[in-house]
Amino acid sequence: MIDARDLSITFGMGASAVHAVQKVSFSVKQGESYGIVGESGSGKSTILRALAGLNKDWSGELRVKDVILSRKRSIDFYRGLQMVFQDPYGSLHPRHTVNDILNEPLIIHKFSDRERRINQVLKEVGLGSDYRFRFPHQLSGGQRQRISIARAIIISPSILLLDEPTSALDVSVQAEILNLLQGMRAAHNLTYILVSHNLSVVAHMCDRLAIMNAGKIVEELDVEHLRQKTPEHPYTKQLLQASTGYDRSIADTLEWFD
């Protein structure tokens, strides 16, 4: 469904060039949920942005549904692939109502049954048509993230790219959003790529995951290995230990991987 071969992404030129992603390869099957985990600056979001066509300075090969992607993407491409962003406060237009926000993708992709789709998608994300004419500032963080998800799935794509969808939310709201995303994937047979710094969130949501550090995938493993805490790479082991909470003995033995 999604294939990346030797994907490299560089910002800047010459001596000040930053090699954010270096020769990364992975593939995601139809209906699979794939996680990318890493600390800040590891290049995980950059990969997602290149896939979504938000960043054009990449090299290597990207394929979606066996079609090789060019720098410029067609409208049809976006019909099948949508993205949900991290910050529900920054990703919704503050002066557009929920109705406007949900209408826009429908107009771009020339859907005729807009009315029905908006009502249906609002119900699906657990908000109902009462929310149709509200503005983002009248919604809580969790409700806004529900609208972001509704906006992404309203045109029935087959792939969702999720960039830290719950890291700005309280844990109780996070649980609701993760349940919603799980249910949505089952109901529509969606393929997910989920980027997160939180190992537990990825373990909960994904079948397989890649651990990234300094622009490279250090290890790819299935979630069973993560659950049994048997990763191979020392970086993954350290990340796993550090994620379990404060432990003085672990804090004193931390190493830096570059």
Added chain:
Amino acid sequence: MQYLLNVEKLSVSFETPKGVVDAVREISFTLGKERLGIVGESGSGKSQTGRAILGLTSKNGSVSANHILFDGADLSRMTERDMRKIRGARISMIMQDPRYSLNPVMRVGEQIAEAFRVHTRASRRQAKDRTIEMLNRVKIREADKVYNLFPHEVSGGMGQRIMIAMMLIPEPDILIADEPTSALDVTVQLQILSILDDMVREQGMGLILISHDLNLVSSFCDRVLVMYGGQILESLNASDLNNAKHPYTRGLLNCLPSLERQGELAVLTRDPKWLEGGYNIP
């Protein structure tokens, strides 16, 4: 046990165009030479509690308390002039994001030295030496090089260590840390906490750690207060957090995704009775 801080019936409320909002409602607690965690979701009043102790509540808010006792004095009745002698020197506070708390046009070393000179009568020379020593203590390598950097030249983790160095240089009795590590990576988070841990153990400092992260607080602190709707619902030893009785605390713990649990996550259902005061922990 001797108390460093004794708070009784602290309330904070804000005048807003939509009426009065009670952010903190008559909470009481004490702090000794220990690591006290305050956990809660956004809007639970945990940060406002920390700010009210230091008299940093914004102008549209009002604070009332029976007393906030610190070293024989009542902070809630202190004049701003007297408060300035306490704030920073004896009780200090670390905020969440170092990028917004450091002066962007001043070298980080000078900012730390300034914090020292404001509270002591040290000379420039002494302040600089003390700053370098402090930077070493918060495990910054090449401290004399970092001394001359500007805030935009340091990473988030280093920025937070600089903030900690600045707050700890006058050797305060109490440190209030408001989400000091939530903007940082997990490995950096552990390092920052181990520095705070040392300060509590070596200097007998009292630490209030405000956080939304239950796992972190239960593994790091000695005691935990669980806040919701401006009230303390439950107070327990951190090691007992997993045996918490209150349905809110239980709900918060159950809705966390974990490596061990699979299947649908439990969703927190709230009960208005929790805030009516009549609710007894089963």
